[in-house]
Amino acid sequence: MALKRISDFPSKDTLLIHINWIQQQSRARFFIAGSLSFGLIFFLYCLFVAEGNDLVNAPIMGSKIRILGNFRFFFDASPVQKGYNKVCGDFENYSEGAKTHNNQFRNSMFKLAGGSILIISNNYAEELRNVGEPILSQTEAISFQGIYSTVNILTESNLHARVIQSKINHQLSHIISMSDDELRFVLEEIPANKGKSSDPCDTWTPEVSFDRFMRLITCITARLFVGSPLCRDEEWLSTTIKFSENAWKLAIFLRLFPDSLKPLIQIFCPAAWELSKYRKKAQNIITPIIIERRQAEAAGNESYKKPNDFLQWMMDDANEFDGRPDKLAHRLLIMTLASSFTTTMAVTQTFFDLCARPEYIEPLREEIRDAVQNDGGLWSKKALTRMRKLDSFMKESQRTNPPSLLGFKRKVRVPITLSDGVHLPKNSTFFMAIGPPGQDEAVVADPTQFKGFRHFNERLKPGECNLHQFITTDKNTMHFGHGKYACPGRFFASNVIKLILGHLLSEYEFRFLDGTGRPCNIEVLEYIFPDPEAQVLFRRRAEA
């Protein structure tokens, strides 16, 4: 509104009203300008002011400016390998124990992403492997943006890990036969079983591998987690998949921003809205089932047999708080997130490696046939354990295409001094570089060569028969973590991958589309994803 001249005003009262109005306008402008300046200062403060690991004195790979380094790391995680390889003359200026480390970053520590990510040597893995609360926290450190992706429910208690260890790992034989049953059921869906000609063995059918494996694994996991009939309910299956997809999206996107800005940014993230939508959906589906199960149990009817699934085991083991239906539904979602995506990534990478190296297919088929025949035609735990060449191939695929370059993440809650004098202050958070040892000549002979049976051959050496397995962890193989917090689900995952690949090898032929080769991985931050859109041709084997 244009300002009027005072002479234009007809009366003193009107003049006063207008003066008042002008004062209000100035106050409003002053308020807006003040808020904007405050917002700008806060924004700059968040971008440039120190956070997290600044108390640790370690050399930084790449840009030292936090925002720039962080942004670059989002698209290019090569500094992980470069830092691991680096030898630096003035390294003793940094950490106290550095002199004993031959000036090699890999033997001490270095930082990435403008200093926000601290990497300590995997030489410390043995002394730290069993250090947990109250000194080092694994759950608080989970790099999944816990509060926003809601993974932080895992910090409320270790109910899920207890149940996996005490129930799943103790009844693997039963769980494997149940998983095999579910797998056969969902495999029927694949188009290669429904060839256009009357004989499906004649028809090559294209499939998006990642989606197909995601479907197979989600269905198998659902059978274990919630039992039948819910495991075949499309609404439940899509709720768990959508929750996982959005949790990944949100966790990765928020890594672009400093911690102090995340509460604000996440408000505007569609992935965050979707997460709460799918959490509610899961609650609505699971709550009546929990109530029904509890009522049936309370009724004391002798004919009632408790379901034998993860949900029931959690219900039986939980305290009052963890046993609330909303909490159980939420934990089920997070467990699907922890298990389905990781296992799908592993099986897809191994499958791409198989398609790229068809010379391995016949020896693997032979091993699988013998293993199953030796157990009376059953795809049992015993039979899967005998598939050592397949196990070795899976491990080689994981070495060459690890799911993450970084792992063993911990938050320091009580200051700790390591055996060589290196000090880690309270509230620092560290990772170990878990991808680079797989490419290190000092650790693996001929690391650039893919040798599918290299771990099988290692196991033939005297006394090493139980080492070098897909599930084995050590300081150079930490894709499942190592020690006290190593992934408790890896035994189940390893068997599920063998079941899927074993059936595909025995019953199908597969190859890349004409003129294409192994699809390139997609790298974001420290994560390495198999191409989610790559297609592979399938057809049924006549022998099957």
Ligand code: HEM
């Ligand atoms: C190939 C597939 C998988 C990979 C690569 C994988 C990897 C990992 C890694 C790296 C960790 C963190 C270890 C650490 O912090 O040191 C972990 C933890 C965990 N994983 Fe897995 N995982 C896989 C499959 C599964 C499956 C199938 C399940 C469930 C059935 C599962 C359940 C868990 C749980 C509950 C934890 C947290 C353990 C704790 O807090 O003590 N994972 N996994």
